[in-house]
Amino acid sequence: MNVVVKLFAGARELAGRNEVSLDLPPGATVGQLREQLIADHAELRPLLSHAMFAIDAEYCDNETQVPETGEIACIPPVSGG
Amino acid sequence: MICLTNDPINPTKLLEQAQSPEAGAVVLFLGTTRRLTGGRETACLQYEAYPAMATKELEQLEEEACRQWPLTACLIAHRLGAVPLGEASVAIVVASAHRSEAFAAGQWLIDTLKQRVPIWKQEQWADGETQWVHPIGKITNNE
Numbered sequence: 001m002n003v004v005v006k007l008f009a010g011a012r013e014l015a016g017r018n019e020v021s022l023d024l025p026p027g028a029t030v031g032q033l034r035e036q037l038i039a040d041h042a043e044l045r046p047l048l049s050h051a052m053f054a055i056d057a058e059y060c061d062n063e064t065q066v067p068e069t070g071e072i073a074c075i076p077p078v079s080g081g
Numbered sequence: 082m083i084c085l086t087n088d089p090i091n092p093t094k095l096l097e098q099a100q101s102p103e104a105g106a107v108v109l110f111l112g113t114t115r116r117l118t119g120g121r122e123t124a125c126l127q128y129e130a131y132p133a134m135a136t137k138e139l140e141q142l143e144e145e146a147c148r149q150w151p152l153t154a155c156l157i158a159h160r161l162g163a164v165p166l167g168e169a170s171v172a173i174v175v176a177s178a179h180r181s182e183a184f185a186a187g188q189w190l191i192d193t194l195k196q197r198v199p200i201w202k203q204e205q206w207a208d209g210e211t212q213w214v215h216p217i218g219k220i221t222n223n224e
Binding site: 013076 | 112128129130131133134135137159170171191194195196197198199200201202203213214215216217
């Protein structure tokens with residue numbers, strides 16, 4: 001399946017774009033998505049090992065299954081305030 | 082009340098909204114752009130958010146604070162875009178019958194906001210360099 005991952009802040013800057021699209025096996029987990037993202041975009045590696053992911057604007061963990069539809073976002077360590 | 086805005090934050094307005102005959106204490110926290118960080122000079126801070134999720138997370142913070150403490154008002158405003166030196170990027174106003182709850186809720190709100198809400202700051206250093214701030218080791222899940 002093909003999914004689109006939104007990128008923000010340092011991740012957006014490192015990749016040079018707002019979102020990237022990835023090919024994942026059906027039923028892939030967020031952990032697999034993270035690995036694939038690193039494989040496809042080595043420049044993101046330093047941030048990705050510390051980043052969280054969100055599905056439909058909710059934090060999820062590595063075991064969460066990636067849905068075929070829905071908004072997926074990479075959330076690098078936050079620094080608001 | 083929560084708010085993400087590109088405009089300057091007006092704390093007086095927020096305080097007016099929080100004051101009521103039920104409140105005996107109103108606490109205001111402002112996070113402002115500081116000139117020096119580790120001896121290096123900042124020209125300006127630039128903030129970016131994942132707006133849909135930041136709104137959701139801020140609403141959750143407000144809800145959780147109101148569950149944890151008997152608040153009569155809870156307002157959180159975060160500014161996005163460029164925030165010049167001395168100006169506020171974030172304002173938190175909490176009101177309660179007595180001060181201890183308002184202080185505790187205010188402290189919890191800003192600490193948790195900084196750990197959880199998908200907003201990022203970029204340092205625009207006075208020497209012209211820019212740098213996204215991604216504090217490693219402060220990552221928390223939504224638990």
